[in-house]
Amino acid sequence: MLKLTRKLEYALIALRHMQTKGKLLSTTKEISDIYAIPQELLAKTLQQMARLEYIDAVQGPHGGYRIHSTMLEISLTKFIEDLEGPMGMVDCSVTSDCIQLNNCNIRQPINRINDNIRSIFSRINLSDITH
Amino acid sequence: MLKLTRKLEYALIALRHMQTKGKLLSTTKEISDIYAIPQELLAKTLQQMARLEYIDAVQGPHGGYRIHSTMLEISLTKFIEDLEGPMGMVDCSVTSDCIQLNNCNIRQPINRINDNIRSIFSRINLSDITH
DNA sequence: TTATACCCGACTATAATAGTCGTATATAGT
DNA sequence: ACTATATACGACTATTATAGTCGGGTATAA
Numbered sequence: 001m002l003k004l005t006r007k008l009e010y011a012l013i014a015l016r017h018m019q020t021k022g023k024l025l026s027t028t029k030e031i032s033d034i035y036a037i038p039q040e041l042l043a044k045t046l047q048q049m050a051r052l053e054y055i056d057a058v059q060g061p062h063g064g065y066r067i068h069s070t071m072l073e074i075s076l077t078k079f080i081e082d083l084e085g086p087m088g089m090v091d092c093s094v095t096s097d098c099i100q101l102n103n104c105n106i107r108q109p110i111n112r113i114n115d116n117i118r119s120i121f122s123r124i125n126l127s128d129i130t131h
Numbered sequence: 132m133l134k135l136t137r138k139l140e141y142a143l144i145a146l147r148h149m150q151t152k153g154k155l156l157s158t159t160k161e162i163s164d165i166y167a168i169p170q171e172l173l174a175k176t177l178q179q180m181a182r183l184e185y186i187d188a189v190q191g192p193h194g195g196y197r198i199h200s201t202m203l204e205i206s207l208t209k210f211i212e213d214l215e216g217p218m219g220m221v222d223c224s225v226t227s228d229c230i231q232l233n234n235c236n237i238r239q240p241i242n243r244i245n246d247n248i249r250s251i252f253s254r255i256n257l258s259d260i261t262h
Numbered sequence: 263t264t265a266t267a268c269c270c271g272a273c274t275a276t277a278a279t280a281g282t283c284g285t286a287t288a289t290a291g292t
Numbered sequence: 293a294c295t296a297t298a299t300a301c302g303a304c305t306a307t308t309a310t311a312g313t314c315g316g317g318t319a320t321a322a
Contacts (some may be wrong), residue, residue, distance in 0.1 A: 002218050002219065012237045016236045041281055043298095047299070059288045061288095090134070117248065120247055120248065129237060158267065190318075191320030195267075
């Protein structure tokens, strides 16, 4: 309950690391070594963030990644959903194939809480974590 | 990310159901039938809540469960942690055996967010969900 | 004494997450 | 052109957490 996945954790660690390096490039190996993150796993996450244009990739020797400037204004909600898909306390806040649905007696109160959390996460920017 | 487990979901549904019945008893079968919850699974959760004194159990024929009056003032944080153990976005907010720990660069910002969420959950009472 | 309903631990199944591997592509340096 | 380094990417396996099942027990009203 409420726990970040490793993927998100690694992504945040990497972003923060890159942040401290400004425009200098960081390699996967460098980051995985420093923070003891499995290299191949981190690699995939960095590649995904590159596709999402959170970071810029430079290929070849002396290549690596650096933070994309607009990334800082991304909200935590968007970040999480970009990397892992929709977020919601109950499935019916995401899809609508629950056998209960109309019968369900907690749907509305839970969805209110859900909205509260989302609104907190929406007010938090990635820069609040990686600054 | 952020999703309630079925156990919590079933527990909340059951509590709300019992709430509407006041001092009348509800059986496991009754609740599992109405909301299409696997009976044995619900049974375990109700038993756990009985041990925790969230609900009172009455044994024998015509037995069942009813809500314990003080339950209403329990916070969502306590409820979740009573049923599922400690809640935290990162392990280091719970235990301290992470190989990173001092090396970790996101610990503090994440823990701030974590505290925010906890404080929201602490201000929400079960009665807000089951009323 | 029988039927009903709670009690409880051990077990299995399923699904989500975490991690690995093989191969391909880009490119700087020589 | 060749080599070493680094990203790109899909398919695979392993691990863990959650979900669900089962078998046997106890309490008690009728």
